[in-house]
Amino acid sequence: MATTQQLESDRILAARDRYVARGIATPNLVVAGASGAEVVDIDGRRYIDFAGGLGCQNTGHGLPPAVAAMHEQIDRYLHQCFMVGIYEPYVELCRRLAELSPCRGAEQRSLLVNSGAEAVENAVKIARAATGRPAVIAFDNAFHGRTLLTMTLTSKVAYRKGFGPFAPEVYRARAPYPYRGVSSDDAVAGLELLFKKEVDPASVACVVLEPVQGEGGFIPMPADFLVRLRDVCDRHGILYVDDEVQSGVGRTGPLWAIEHAGVQPDLLLSGKSLGGGLPLAAVTGSAAVMDVVEPGGLGGTFGGNPVACAAGIAVLDEVGTDRFRARADEIAERLQTRLDQIGARVPEVGEVRGLGSMLALELVSDPATREPAPQLALATTTGARERGLILLSCGLYGNVVRILVPLVASDEELDRGLDILEESLVDACSRD
């Protein structure tokens, strides 16, 4: 690589340190281009992308019909603000979301916003208005965003440290985590105990739960737990908010991960991959819940930007095809097979887990004690980047290596990425 090109990367990294807030954790990667499942840095290095811009590229970087729809919309008009002048792409995206909604109830309607956190915030507002109750239940290992309320719902000190006081009327329940000894029975019992010790269920507006906990460690909620949680909600008149910001839009195979369990939530939250790379998120639910809020109670300047909506429509079209689903299932199988092999070979892999292609390795320093090994996850993701693979970690202990590969990757890209993952992991273990 020419030295002058190398200096480009160094120059931008130095400027990043000078001008950008330290509180955003960033890698030494300066992106210059991306397509499908590949990212190119400013020095011309090519990377296989197992991160997808943090789960936002299920349909691949630059999905051609989405890019074409964005261009068309850019030429027509840009921002209007839906509260100033309405436009068809917003209404059309809501129509698609209604058709595809897993929620219970008639006449599904949506509110469009800019980010997952904003979707969670609005879901809580709507649930409170619909039930007339104040309390919200979130779960262990949850991640729901970085605003004051969503950070309060999030279950990890690293995201909360120094930022209190937190939002009131948020209660924490146990979530199943079989590898760390928490079963569905334990989680249901925990909820019942919470109702005895901490909060009257009659004052709870909603529970908020990811069907596969993402930042918390790629922990799929057992199907029976979701069924039983739905039942608990029904017994107490509590609304079930399904946060599919990371697990949705085809990541686990079906459009929404909750479909694996056959449970109907009251509100669905989508985001990340919905916008095909543009900021877009949604709250979807029946008119009976959504329309309790009076006109003027919901909204925002940029929510449901026309260009993002045009992209979102193209993304949902793509994810709804049989071809996309078939490839997503193939990718899931290929990843699972290979991760299982890695797990069998490397003792530091405590568990291989996930749902569909939302798969991860939990790393431990000793399989007997299950002591979390965040240093191995860090060394693996750093080593992978040096070898040409973008890979992320997650988990309460930071010891889980997760895969969020665009679901358009070729077999060659997947195999090469998995080779690098294994090589980096084995190397990290040998140095530990």
Ligand SMILES: Cc1ncc(COP(=O)(O)O)c(C=O)c1O
């Ligand atoms: C399940 C879940 N909910 C909410 C959010 C917050 O989304 P955003 O970062 O778009 O605010 C995330 C982000 O990772 C998420 O994974």
